[in-house]
Amino acid sequence: MTRSTTESRPLLALPITDDDRRIARYSAAAIALTIAEAALPSPLPGVKPGLANIIVLLVLLRHGWRDALWVGLLRVVAGSLLLGQFLAPGFFLALAGAVASLATLFFARHLPRRWFGAVSLSLLAAFAHIGGQIVLARLWLVPHDGVFYLLPVFATAALIFGTINGLVVARLFAVSPAPSFYQAGNES
Amino acid sequence: MNLPEELRTLFATARQGAPQQAWHTLFKAGDWLLFGVLLAASIAAYPLLWKGGVADRAIVRRDGQVVIELALDAPRQVSVAGALGPTVIEITPGRARILADPGPRQICVQQGWLTHANAIAICAPSHITLQLAGKQGNYDSLNY
Structure with a gap:
């Protein structure tokens, strides 16, 4: 009697670690905020509250930059898949913004915590976000200096939403610096 | 609702009287x-x-050929020879106008001060045009 193929061990086993579960949970929250935000009307494409960045910053403060990178990129990819925007221009703009803001956070996280709190991180991330988007738009979508006319509006939006998101992150982090079930290890 | 556990804890803590913070x-x-x-x-x-709409110089042309370019930084008057006789252009900081022109209907004179980049006054009988220029104009041409 031959062995049934269903009884054989899988050729490739992907162990799911606690890191994976944690990143998946945070990403789910960030994606939910991305979807919710897509329903909000916007006066100008690109002017959005960026609520998902609250999650990314919270992950950065709690679990370090590597986790924030995963959550930040996963929410752009998965969010765009759910919205039907994957590989559309809007997806690349969002990706450029996310990459620029995560790169900025890579350096900004070394700012002394005593003087610079979540609001600073959020403001820097928000401005890097519009910076990355407008640079990509200039290079690729609108190859004309005219796109820079929008910069003052984007900067104002980044200032307002960056501050508000930063205050939310500061408050959430003050209430709960790290969930109890993750306190052992995982600090990168 | 099936929230991620972190957020559930967080919301619960926030609800149950975490210390109020200004x-x-x-x-x-x-x-x-x-x-x-x-x-x-x-x-x-x-x-x-x-x-972009700010003008910084005035360009005077006769038959489409540039006669003179004037910076809009200091007040001055310039006379340019047109087809019918002299056309007088007046500059004050930031604006320019045709002060006098021998044309019969005086259309370009009555147009008054030009203030925006690419605004233009045309004295057709004299074959003279006065146009403002900036670094980047809002319009290709402005006329009233």
Whole structure:
């Protein structure tokens, strides 16, 4: 009697670690905020509250930059898949913004915590976000200096939403610096 | 609702009387500093990036050929020879006009001061045009 193929061990086993579960949970929250935000009307494409960045910053403060990178990129990819925007221009703009803001956070996280709190991180991330988007738009979508006319509006939006998101992150982090079930290890 | 556990704990803590904190205490010194710098930069961005319509020189042409270019920084009057006789152009800082022209209907004279980049006054009988130019104009041409 031959062995049934269903009884054989899988050729490739992907162990799911606690890191994976944690990143998946945070990403789910960030994606939910991305979807919710897509329903909000916007006066100008690109002017959005960026609520998902609250999650990314919270992950950065709690679990370090590597986790924030995963959550930040996963929410752009998965969010765009759910919205039907994957590989559309809007997806690349969002990706450029996310990459620029995560790169900025890579350096900004070394700012002394005593003087610079979540609001600073959020403001820097928000401005890097519009910076990355407008640079990509200039290079690729609108190859004309005219796109820079929008910069003052984007900067104002980044200032307002960056501050508000930063205050939310500061408050959430003050209430709960790290969930109890993750306190052992995982600090990168 | 099936929230991620982190968020559920977080919302629960926030609901059940986490110590109330005034929002401004969440700002640290460096946060205020950075906020101030970015606020100043954002405000400064408006005039810096939206001054495209400002004219900085006047170009006088006869039959389409440039006769003279005048900077709009100091008041002066210039007389240009047109097809019917001299056309007088007056400049004051930031604007220019045709002060006098021998044309029969005086259309370009009555147009008055030109203030925006690419605004143009045409004295057709004299074959003279006066056009303002800036670094970047809002319009290809302006006429009234």
